[in-house]
Amino acid sequence: MLLRLAALAALLVLAYGCATKPVPAQFMEVSPQSAPNREVQTRRFGDASESELLAASVGVVQDLGFRVMASDAQLGVVTGVKQRPSEEVLIDIFPLALSAGLTFGLHPPEANLGPHDSFRVVLAMRNVGGQPRVHDVRITFYRTWLVQGVHGPEQRMRGAMAITSPVLYQKFFGMLSATLARARSGN
Amino acid sequence: MNTSGIIRTLAATAWFASLASCQSPPERGVLTSPESQLKLRSIQTRAYDTTNRQTVMRGVISTLQDLEFMIEAADAALGTVSARKFLLVRGMAVASDMTMTVTVRPRGEKQMLVRLNAEFNRKAVEDPEVYQSFFVALGKSLFLSGHEVD
Numbered sequence: 345m346l347l348r349l350a351a352l353a354a355l356l357v358l359a360y361g362c363a364t365k366p367v368p369a370q371f372m373e374v375s376p377q378s379a380p381n382r383e384v385q386t387r388r389f390g391d392a393s394e395s396e397l398l399a400a401s402v403g404v405v406q407d408l409g410f411r412v413m414a415s416d417a418q419l420g421v422v423t424g425v426k427q428r429p430s431e432e433v434l435i436d437i438f439p440l441a442l443s444a445g446l447t448f449g450l451h452p453p454e455a456n457l458g459p460h461d462s463f464r465v466v467l468a469m470r471n472v473g474g475q476p477r478v479h480d481v482r483i484t485f486y487r488t489w490l491v492q493g494v495h496g497p498e499q500r501m502r503g504a505m506a507i508t509s510p511v512l513y514q515k516f517f518g519m520l521s522a523t524l525a526r527a528r529s530g531n
Numbered sequence: 532m533n534t535s536g537i538i539r540t541l542a543a544t545a546w547f548a549s550l551a552s553c554q555s556p557p558e559r560g561v562l563t564s565p566e567s568q569l570k571l572r573s574i575q576t577r578a579y580d581t582t583n584r585q586t587v588m589r590g591v592i593s594t595l596q597d598l599e600f601m602i603e604a605a606d607a608a609l610g611t612v613s614a615r616k617f618l619l620v621r622g623m624a625v626a627s628d629m630t631m632t633v634t635v636r637p638r639g640e641k642q643m644l645v646r647l648n649a650e651f652n653r654k655a656v657e658d659p660e661v662y663q664s665f666f667v668a669l670g671k672s673l674f675l676s677g678h679e680v681d
Contacts, residue, residue, distance in 0.1 A: 348538055366618045368651040371598075371629040372664035378597060418607035419588055456619070457626065466602045468592050482593075486601055489626075503626040504601055504617050 377508070384510045386482045387517045392524060394420055394469055397479055400523040401467050404516065407523075410465050420469030420479075425462060425488075433459045457503045460487035464504065483516055574659045577666045577677030578642045584610060584635055587643045590673040591633045598668060600631060610635040627652055631665075644680065645669065 389397055395417070402412060402422055410424030436459030464486040472478040489503035579587060584607075591612050592602060600614035612633045617626040630650045638644040647665055649656040656662075666677045 348542075366620060366627045368629060368649065368656045368658050368661045369664070371616055371618060371651070372661055372668075374598060374668075378599060381599075382597060414604050416605045416607050418585060419592065419605050421592060421602060421605040423602060423604075464601065466596075468589075468596065468602065470589050470593055482596060484596065484601070501615070501617075503619065504615070505619070506599060506601075 381506065381508055382482070384508070384513050385484050386480050387520075388472065388478065388480050389524075391477050392479065393477060394471070394479055396524065396527065397469060397481060397520075398422070400520055400527055401469075401481065401483075403523050404519045405465055405467065407519065408465075408516075410463070422465075422467040424465045426465075427462045428460070433461050436460075457489045460489050460503075460505075462488045462490055463507075464488050481517075481520070483513065485512060485516075571655075571657060572646075573679065573681065574657075574662050575648060576644060576646045576680050577669075578638055578644050578680050579670075579673060579675045579677050580641060581643055581673070581675060582637070582641060584637065584643055587635050587645060587673065588612060590669055591635065591645065594665065594669045594672045595631060595633075597672070598665070600629075629656070638680075642678075645677065 392400075398415075398417060398420055402415065405412060405422060405424045408426070410426045413423045413425050415422045465483065466486075467481065467483045470480045470482070472480055485507040486504045487507060488501055490499040491502045581587060588605070588607060588610065592605060595602060595612065595614040598616070600616045602612065602614050604613045605611070612631075612635075614631045614633075615628060616631075617628045619626045628651075630653075632648045634646045636644050645666075647662055649661055649665075670676045
């Protein structure tokens with residue numbers, strides 16, 4: 345009887361593992377949240393050149409404490425990174441452990457990675473309808489998990505999740521509008 | 532063989548069968564034969580009837596963002612965009628990731644050639660469905676349909 349139960353349990357565990365393992369095609373599925381996320385992350389600016397918008401965006405990204413990692417003015421793309429202070433990361437460990445314990449493993453999957461230790465930002469612009477002063481600005485903030493590289497000081501990413509809180513994006517676009525207005529008034 | 536022996540044999544068989552089903556998908560490994568390289572290049576590439584490289588590159592960036600990929604680098608001069616996506620699944624402590632490298636270059640005087648290289652957990656993806664999904668999404672973003680190339 346015990347042997348039968350053990351064999352059944354082992355099979356169930358293995359079957360669960362196989363069933364949940366992601367396959368490449370899953371990465372190309374558009375989640376139902378994709379459209380609402382795009383809406384939150386995008387703002388249309390009706391009277392600004394791309395260079396004005398790009399300069400103002402870089403300024404806001406820097407104001408938020410991000411280090412600009414890469415940018416391409418021709419494509420209107422900016423990426424940045426921001427490390428979290430280690431004391432903030434440490435503070436997050438306890439609630440995460442508590443949540444994992446209280447939910448008997450039904451905690452969100454990202455909790456398995458522990459507290460995130462950095463943020464990333466990706467900003468991209470796109471012209472609308474060929475009008476030179478109308479652009480869509482899309483920005484996405486990510487929580488990211490880094491790991492120290494084995495062969496050098498560089499860190500590589502071991503996980504990333506987009507932040508979906510609308511408040512964050514409203515705040516960013518508010519700052520961007522204010523920076524644009526300031527730049528136009530010469531301040 | 533008594534009942535307990537039969538159960539043990541069945542359990543062992545089921546165990547091995549389930550282990551076999553957990554093996555890596557067929558896209559593992561690097562292709563070596565020229566025929567399969569050509570086939571892979573064909574499924575990785577589409578031609579679009581436009582001469583505007585920047586518009587195509589911006590469409591690529593926008594498509595990758597819609598597919599929830601994180602843009603890591605973009606270079607207009609080289610015509611390359613790199614992006615990455617992580618997938619976290621309940622019960623798994625390690626995130627799976629897919630990286631994409633897209634190159635855009637002119638083809639003749641009337642077309643742009645878009646080539647996508649996808650890697651899943653650092654192994655080249657050979658599943659045509661992955662490339663097909665990307666090109667369908669890119670076509671919608673560009674309002675153009677891609678042509679297969681040899």
